[in-house]
Structure formats: C-alpha cells, structure tokens
Amino acid sequence: MSINALTADVREQVDAFLKQQLARHSINETLRRAMEHGVLLGGKRVRPYLLMTIAEICRGDKQAALTAAGAIELIHAYSLIHDDLPAMDNDELRRGQPTCHIAFDEATAILAGDSLQTLAFELLSEWPLGGLKAERQLSMVNALARASGSAGMCAGQAIDLQATGQQVSEHELEHMHRHKTGALIEAAATIGVLCGEEEALKWQPHFEEFATHLGLAFQVQDDILDVIGNTELLGKPQGSDTAADKSTYVQLLGVEGAQKYLSSLHEKALLSLADIPYNTAKLEQFSDVLLKRDH
Amino acid sequence: MSINALTADVREQVDAFLKQQLARHSINETLRRAMEHGVLLGGKRVRPYLLMTIAEICRGDKQAALTAAGAIELIHAYSLIHDDLPAMDNDELRRGQPTCHIAFDEATAILAGDSLQTLAFELLSEWPLGGLKAERQLSMVNALARASGSAGMCAGQAIDLQATGQQVSEHELEHMHRHKTGALIEAAATIGVLCGEEEALKWQPHFEEFATHLGLAFQVQDDILDVIGNTELLGKPQGSDTAADKSTYVQLLGVEGAQKYLSSLHEKALLSLADIPYNTAKLEQFSDVLLKRDH
Numbered sequence: 041m042s043i044n045a046l047t048a049d050v051r052e053q054v055d056a057f058l059k060q061q062l063a064r065h066s067i068n069e070t071l072r073r074a075m076e077h078g079v080l081l082g083g084k085r086v087r088p089y090l091l092m093t094i095a096e097i098c099r100g101d102k103q104a105a106l107t108a109a110g111a112i113e114l115i116h117a118y119s120l121i122h123d124d125l126p127a128m129d130n131d132e133l134r135r136g137q138p139t140c141h142i143a144f145d146e147a148t149a150i151l152a153g154d155s156l157q158t159l160a161f162e163l164l165s166e167w168p169l170g171g172l173k174a175e176r177q178l179s180m181v182n183a184l185a186r187a188s189g190s191a192g193m194c195a196g197q198a199i200d201l202q203a204t205g206q207q208v209s210e211h212e213l214e215h216m217h218r219h220k221t222g223a224l225i226e227a228a229a230t231i232g233v234l235c236g237e238e239e240a241l242k243w244q245p246h247f248e249e250f251a252t253h254l255g256l257a258f259q260v261q262d263d264i265l266d267v268i269g270n271t272e273l274l275g276k277p278q279g280s281d282t283a284a285d286k287s288t289y290v291q292l293l294g295v296e297g298a299q300k301y302l303s304s305l306h307e308k309a310l311l312s313l314a315d316i317p318y319n320t321a322k323l324e325q326f327s328d329v330l331l332k333r334d335h
Numbered sequence: 336m337s338i339n340a341l342t343a344d345v346r347e348q349v350d351a352f353l354k355q356q357l358a359r360h361s362i363n364e365t366l367r368r369a370m371e372h373g374v375l376l377g378g379k380r381v382r383p384y385l386l387m388t389i390a391e392i393c394r395g396d397k398q399a400a401l402t403a404a405g406a407i408e409l410i411h412a413y414s415l416i417h418d419d420l421p422a423m424d425n426d427e428l429r430r431g432q433p434t435c436h437i438a439f440d441e442a443t444a445i446l447a448g449d450s451l452q453t454l455a456f457e458l459l460s461e462w463p464l465g466g467l468k469a470e471r472q473l474s475m476v477n478a479l480a481r482a483s484g485s486a487g488m489c490a491g492q493a494i495d496l497q498a499t500g501q502q503v504s505e506h507e508l509e510h511m512h513r514h515k516t517g518a519l520i521e522a523a524a525t526i527g528v529l530c531g532e533e534e535a536l537k538w539q540p541h542f543e544e545f546a547t548h549l550g551l552a553f554q555v556q557d558d559i560l561d562v563i564g565n566t567e568l569l570g571k572p573q574g575s576d577t578a579a580d581k582s583t584y585v586q587l588l589g590v591e592g593a594q595k596y597l598s599s600l601h602e603k604a605l606l607s608l609a610d611i612p613y614n615t616a617k618l619e620q621f622s623d624v625l626l627k628r629d630h
Contacts (some may be wrong), residue, residue, distance in 0.1 A: 060402065061483075066490070067514075125442075150423065152447075154489055155489040161479075162480035162481055178462045178469050178472060181461070186457055188453050189360060194453065199363060201443070219362075285553050
C-alpha cells in the first residue's frame with residue numbers, strides 16, 4: 041500500500057474541512073487563493089494522519105481531532121511557504137507545482153504564510169470544540185504553539201539557515217531535524233492524545249516517543265530519496281538538497297549507513313508502542329508504509 | 336503630557352515581561368536577538384496600554400492583563416517586521432533604528448516575525464493564567480487570532496498591497512485601515528474586557544466602539560503627521576507614505592479636512608464611553624494625549 045492510498049481518507053476529510061474554513065475566515069480573494077494554494081495542493085498529510093489515528097486509538101473526540109488535524113496542517117503549510125521564499129531556500133517547485141511566491145508574488149506568499157499560521161490558532165481556539173473541556177483545548181493550543189515557535193520548528197529553521205554551507209556533525213544534524221520537522225510531528229502525537237479519553241493521557245509520552253523516532257526516520261528517508269529517488273515522483277528535483285549545500289544523513293553516513301540508521305529508528309518507533317494497552321496496529325502500519333515509501 | 340510619558344509604566348512592565356519570555360522560549364541566540372530587536376526597540380505600546388487600562392477599569396486580573404498585553408504587542412511587532420521586508424514596504428528605518436532585515440538579514444527577519452506571532456499564542460494559552468477560567472482564556476486566544484488573521488490585520492495588509500499605486504476612495508481607505516490597524520486595536524479592547532469581572536462583559540461593545548474610533552483617528556493622525564511632522568521625531572522620513580505611493584487621508588481630504596475628520600472621530604470615541612458605568616477617565620485622557628501627539 042502506498043502512503044497516499046493509506047492517508048487518502050484523512051486527506052479528503054482534512055482538505056474539505058480546510059477549504060470550508062478558508063472561505064469562512066477570509067475577506068480578501070487573492071489572499072484566500074494564495075492560502076489555498078499553500079495548503080490544498082497535495083501533500084501526504086502525515087501530521088493529520090498521525091494525529092487523527094492516535095486520537096482514534098485513544099477513543100478521542102472526532103470533531104476535535106479533525107479540527108486539530110487541520111490546524112497542524114496549516115502550521116506545516118505556512119512553514120513550507122516561508123521556507124520556499126527567495127530569502128530562505130529559494131525553491132520554485134513544491135509537490136510538482138510552482139511554489140506560492142512563484143504562483144503569486146513574494147509579498148502575497150509572506151502574508152499567506154502569516155495568515156495560515158494565525159488560522160491554525162483561530163480554529164483550535166474556537167470553543168466549544170466537540171466535547172472537550174476548555175482546559176484540554178488550551179493545552180492543545182499551547183502544544184501547537186510550543187512545537188512551532190522559537191524553541192521548536194522556527195528554531196530548527198534558524199539552525200538550518202545557519203548550518204547551510206557548513207559541515208555539521210550527526211549530532212548537530214539530529215538537533216536541527218528534531219526541531220525543524222520533529223517538533224511538529226511530535227506535537228501531532230501530543231495533540232492526538234489530548235483529544236482522547238482521560239485514561240489515555242498516561243500513555244502520552246509513549247505516543248510522543250513513537251512520533252519522535254518516526255519523525256527522524258522520515259527525515260533520514262527523505263535524505264535517502266533525495267539521492268536515489270526520481271524527480272517526477274518526488275515533485276522536486278532529485279539531488280536538490282545536495283545542490284543547496286545542505287548537510288544530509290547520506291552525506292554523513294553514506295546511503296547504506298543511512299538505510300541502517302533508518303531501520304534502527306523504525307525499530308525504536310515500534311518499540312515505543314509496545315507497552316501501550318490500546319490497539320496500535322494502525323500506527324505500526326503507518327510507520328511501515330511511510331518509511332518504505334519511494335517518494 | 337506626552338504619549339511616551341503616559342505609557343511609560345505600561346511600557347516598562349510589558350518590556351520586562353517580554354524580555355523574560357523571549358529568553359525562556361528561545362533556543363537559538365540569533366533568532367532570539369532578532370525577535371528582541373523587533374519587539375523591544377521602542378514603540379508607544381498603544382495596544383498594551385489600551386488593553387491594560389480597560390482591564391483595570393473592568394476590575395480585571397492583573398497577571399492575565401500583562402500577559403495579554405505582551406501577546407498583543409508580539410503580534411503588532413511581528414506585523415511590523417514583515418511589513419518592512421523588501422517584498423512589502425521595503426523600509427530600512429523604523430523608530431529611528433534599522434529594521435530587522437537590515438540589522439540581521441531577510442531570512443532571519445521572516446523567521447523572527449513568524450516566531451513572534453507563535454509566541455503570542457504560546458503565552459496566551461499557558462494555563463492557568465492569573466485567576467481566569469479556561470473558557471475565558473480561550474476567548475482571548477480566539478479574539479487575538481481573529482483580529483490578526485485573514486479576516487483582520489493580514490487582510491488589511493493584503494488590501495493595502497493591492498491598493499498601492501492606485502487611487503482609492505475614502506470608503507476603501509477606511510476599509511483597509513479598519514483591518515490593517517483597527518482590528519488589533521479593537522482586539523485590545525475586547526481582550527481587556529475579557530480580563531475583567533463578569534459584570535464588565537456587558538459593556539464590551541462600548542469599549543470596542545471606543546477602540547474602533549480611536550484606531551481610525553490614530554491612523555488619520557498618522558497621515559497628518561506624515562505631512563506636517565518632522566523626521567527626527569517620527570523616526571522615519573517625513574512624507575514617506577506619499578513617496579511610497581500610498582493613499583492617505585490628507586491626500587483625499589487635505590490637511591484641514593483630515594484634521595476635521597480626526598476631531599469628529601475623537602468625539603465619537605469619547606461618546607462611546609458615555610454609558611459605561613465604570614470610571615473611564617483614563618481612557619479619555621489616553622485618547623486626548625494620543626490624538627494630540629506630534630510624533
């Protein structure tokens with residue numbers, strides 16, 4: 041099974057929800073179209089899938105999970121728009137489509153990113169949200185903010201900018217990825233559990249540990265695909281990380297070394313699920329499919 | 336009394352609070368310094384002052400008011416950093432200092448703005464917050480998001496971008512300002528009341544109306560000062576709006592017409608306070624000082 045087939049149902053739900061919310065919360069047509077471009081043009085929906093699957097496993101509130109899944113995807117989408125800007129990675133292609141600042145212009149892309157971030161917090165703070173207690177909902181807002189800010193994703197992006205063109209150690213590379221992409225993937229687990237029943241909260245660290253290993257493995261896999269993958273399937277030029285002078289796991293460990301490291305992270309991820317008294321088969325399947333993907 | 340003297344106490348409290356929070360929530364030194372540059376290098380602190388004064392009038396929770404004042408200033412600061420970017424207004428000077436992308440670089444300025452926005456929501460969602468109920472706190476988060484997103488401040492900025500170089504009507508100019516700056520000033524009133532006692536909620540629309548008129552008057556005053564003010568006091572070149580090909584109230588109404596309009600907005604603002612059964616003298620003084628400032 042491909043990752044796109046596995047997440048198809050979640051993708052449809054989340055995309056329909058976000059399309060509706062974008063229309064409801066925008067008053068400027070160009071800005072709305074740029075936001076839509078950033079968030080609705082494809083993507084695997086890894087974070088929403090992880091969040092909604094964990095919420096389901098934890099017998100969580102469905103409406104809360106869908107809203108939270110939309111919110112976390114909005115944060116991810118905003119970060120991609122801003123990362124692609126000329127002043128950042130200067131990418132013209134993302135998921136086989138022109139990036140936001142190419143399809144629109146730079147100013148609109150900056151604003152679209154800003155607005156997608158805001159919308160994430162707007163949606164997640166609308167009360168009531170399903171049957172959740174307000175305290176629980178505040179924890180979700182806070183977890184999303186912590187993961188995406190200056191001690192999370194944005195810090196990771198800053199570290200990445202500062203490291204570009206430099207030789208970094210494996211430790212430094214992991215530090216960067218844990219923030220740049222790992223923090224938000226971990227937050228998907230945190231928030232998924234927060235949608236769940238009271239009993240589930242006890243297992244939050246286990247779900248988070250699963251997500252941490254999965255997130256890092258996902259990144260290692262990305263580095264491998266950047267070298268052995270092909271442009272058409274990836275939606276971006278193969279070898280683009282090397283061209284951009286970014287450090288990668290393949291560069292540090294070689295293709296074979298990176299593949300070994302990926303396997304060990306995959307095992308650790310599965311091990312994190314071992315003690316959880318809920319049925320986690322869907323997460324095992326997800327990590328299998330995600331980490332064996334070819335694009 | 337000058338506006339800076341009036342808001343000095345609030346400015347000190349908010350700046351000390353934000354400096355502490357920036358240190359607590361950052362892990363990357365360059366990013367933290369860029370964020371500090373954006374938020375701690377001066378400014379009149381109009382939004383925090385309005386929020387904290389209304390909270391005080393409504394017998395509000397002091398700690399909640401300080402946190403919310405910090406959060407709203409973070410949103411304002413992020414918007415200024417992004418507005419100043421080369422792709423937007425391309426300003427090199429703000430409050431007499433180099434703008435963030437000049438002092439650092441463009442990529443860091445984009446990230447600093449992104450992180451300041453996130454930090455606003457992070458601080459405001461930390462629970463417990465003073466003695467506030469979680470529901471009340473969620474309303475504050477939501478009000479801040481609504482005011483700053485794609486139906487508020489960001490929409491205003493998009494409208495402004497699209498209007499640059501075009502002749503707009505007075506109605507269109509007001510529509511733009513109501514979103515670009517008005518929404519956040521109004522949110523300062525909304526959130527100030529939300530810090531207050533239950534009884535105060537009833538008067539929320541009155542406080543908001545005051546803020547709406549005040550916000551627009553503040554903008555008209557800005558346009559007048561851009562023509563008759565002087566560069567040293569303004570911290571930016573006098574006439575910079577005209578140079579940037581932006582529509583202004585002075586352009587539409589003439590200096591005298593704009594001054595008349597300013598007076599009528601000032602009167603409407605004061606009238607909005609008339610029925611409120613709390614002592615609003617501090618707000619009357621604030622609008623007096625703010626709208627009679629010379630920079």
